[in-house]
Amino acid sequence: MVSLATRHVMQANKSKNTKPELKVRAALRAAGLTGYRLHWKKAPGKPDICFPGRKIAIFVNGCFWHRCPHCNLALPKSNVDFWVAKFERNVSRDERDRLLLAQDGWTVLVIWECRLKKGRFDATMSDLIRQIRRASAPGARTQARVIEVGATAPWKLRERRVRARRRNRR
Numbered sequence: 575m576v577s578l579a580t581r582h583v584m585q586a587n588k589s590k591n592t593k594p595e596l597k598v599r600a601a602l603r604a605a606g607l608t609g610y611r612l613h614w615k616k617a618p619g620k621p622d623i624c625f626p627g628r629k630i631a632i633f634v635n636g637c638f639w640h641r642c643p644h645c646n647l648a649l650p651k652s653n654v655d656f657w658v659a660k661f662e663r664n665v666s667r668d669e670r671d672r673l674l675l676a677q678d679g680w681t682v683l684v685i686w687e688c689r690l691k692k693g694r695f696d697a698t699m700s701d702l703i704r705q706i707r708r709a710s711a712p713g714a715r716t717q718a719r720v721i722e723v724g725a726t727a728p729w730k731l732r733e734r735r736v737r738a739r740r741r742n743r744r
């Protein structure tokens with residue numbers, strides 16, 4: 575038996591061209607969105623996938639390494655200090671890269687790995703493709719921002735809960 579932490583370390587050794595990245599790339603090609611660059615060195619943070627001409631960067635984030643807000647995965651049981659420091663570094667590097675890209679006029683699309691699971695994959699990909707088309711439209715370049723793809727925003731969830739409560743009261 576390999577411990578959970580060891581398994582994650584082993585997975586991290588092949589952090590490029592991961593299975594989720596390959597699935598996203600296949601979906602882009604199927605939608606006719608070709609011409610992307612992989613881990614392009616000239617863009618801050620070397621995005622997993624990017625369209626330099628349209629200034630669109632896509633990050634496919636593993637939930638464990640990048641500390642997914644949806645999954646909230648537990649810390650490994652041993653070497654806690656080591657892991658906390660490591661995760662803090664990862665998260666602040668992600669933030670810095672997103673900021674640098676946005677400041678430079680890029681649209682940053684973030685996809686959490688858990689949004690690519692069976693049952694969610696298709697919806698996440700159609701959201702991704704919609705966001706790419708929107709960011710590619712004329713004039714869109716001035717609205718650089720960071721967008722999380724395929725997730726329901728917390729404020730939307732709150733709104734939905736409020737609406738449900740109101741319905742129940744009737």
Ligand SMILES: [Zn+2]
Nearest residue numbers: 637642645688
């Ligand atoms: Zn997640």
